[in-house]
């Protein structure tokens with residue numbers, strides 16, 4: 001793998017502070033490193049509030065207009081530096097190379113515009129002929145597994161089921177022929193019965209089109225067999241980053257372990273299986289000292305509370321498996337029985 005030499009997306013030492021007009025402010029991300037190679041699929045995991053969506057929005061340059069942002073570090077896409085650009089220049093640089101699938105497709109689709117028109121809007125190819133556009137639209141709708149595409153193209157979002165709306169959201173995300181797809185909890189808003197089919201569709205599409213993908217989720221086990229790498233985020237910091245099989249079978253960070261042990265044993269995706277680890281995320285209104293997980297960690301010692309653990313290679317694991325923990329060796333040696341990760345097994 002060459003992704004360390006030529007990443008498609010490279011986020012380096014990214015720290016992001018946000019403040020709102022109402023005076024709420026937070027140090028959301030602290031020194032985050034993340035790389036995604038062309039065609040690579042990365043799972044970004046963490047509890048609600050850990051900064052996953054802020055990270056995705058910062059990469060896209062899509063923060064709410066009322067939010068004031070301070071950011072340090074670097075973000076480059078295909079070699080172009082993005083951080084420090086105006087939001088407009090940022091999005092222009094990305095063009096249609098990066099697109100986003102949102103948790104709730106009804107919030108990203110315009111309720112008063114027919115879905116066909118919305119998808120075509122995203123192709124940025126208004127100059128092509130009506131015939132070409134119709135062919136493009138039909139192709140996109142069929143590629144996301146929709147049948148009766150004529151009717152769907154003419155429908156308004158409210159006339160479709162949740163699963164159909166998410167398929168339309170995916171078609172819109174594909175319309176500009178992106179190289180990187182970011183899916184932010186793409187199945188959380190859907191019925192359990194539909195979740196698996198949407199995940200399978202995303203898998204199929206990324207393989208067919210050699211897309212790189214960042215799959216944001218709070219459900220670690222859902223990534224089994226679906227992502228090449230997993231990055232575990234906690235309180236805005238990367239706790240662990242490594243190849244999916246290693247992270248799922250030999251988690252090196254006590255937080256990753258805790259996330260796994262909270263996972264329901266059932267093999268089907270669950271509705272909102274929010275991990276319930278004792279204690280709360282730390283407050284984000286000031287920078288964290290030490291390891292942010294220390295107050296909830298069974299292995300924490302005094303150093304964990306006072307000194308920030310550096311990100312280091314996990315002993316006796318694969319190249320590219322790293323963790324930010326002072327007690328990695330002890331954590332790995334713990335005699336905690338680890339279940340086989342739930343979810344799909346490797347083909």
Ligand SMILES: Nc1ncnc2c1ncn2[C@@H]1O[C@H](COP(=O)(O)OP(=O)(O)O)[C@@H](O)[C@H]1O
Pocket residue numbers: 018019020024025026028046047048049050051052053054055067284
């Ligand atoms: N505009 C903002 N101003 C201040 N804090 C914010 C703002 N947006 C998000 N946050 C805070 O950033 C943290 C991370 O949010 P988010 O990225 O949405 O988490 P996740 O997607 O992992 O659930 C939360 O504590 C949230 O309250």
Ligand SMILES: [Mg+2]
Pocket residue numbers: 052053054184
């Ligand atoms: Mg989120």
